[in-house]
Amino acid sequence: xxxxxxxxxxxxxxxxxxxxxxxxxxxxxxxxxxxxxxxxxxxxxxxxxxxxxxxxxxxxxxxxxxxxxxxxxxxxxxxxxxxxxxx
Numbered sequence: 001x002x003x004x005x006x007x008x009x010x011x012x013x014x015x016x017x018x019x020x021x022x023x024x025x026x027x028x029x030x031x032x033x034x035x036x037x038x039x040x041x042x043x044x045x046x047x048x049x050x051x052x053x054x055x056x057x058x059x060x061x062x063x064x065x066x067x068x069x070x071x072x073x074x075x076x077x078x079x080x081x082x083x084x085x086x087x
Contacts (some may be wrong), residue, residue: 008076
């Protein structure tokens with residue numbers, strides 16, 4: 001049970017970090033090549049010089065993913081807490 005609880009905590013966090021990191025790297029590659037990253041479309045554009053500023057945070061754009069990770073981590077913590085009570 002301890003392994004299940006830890007997996008419910010670390011696997012979703014790793015997936016969220018991977019998703020966020022891949023977007024960060026895509027933006028970095030785009031800007032390095034002289035393009036403009038379109039956050040709405042999620043792609044690099046070279047047909048425009050700039051796009052209107054959108055103050056969307058990663059959490060706002062991917063709220064469903066963040067909430068899912070928070071839920072899974074919460075379940076993992078409950079599993080670990082219940083396991084500790086039974087020791």
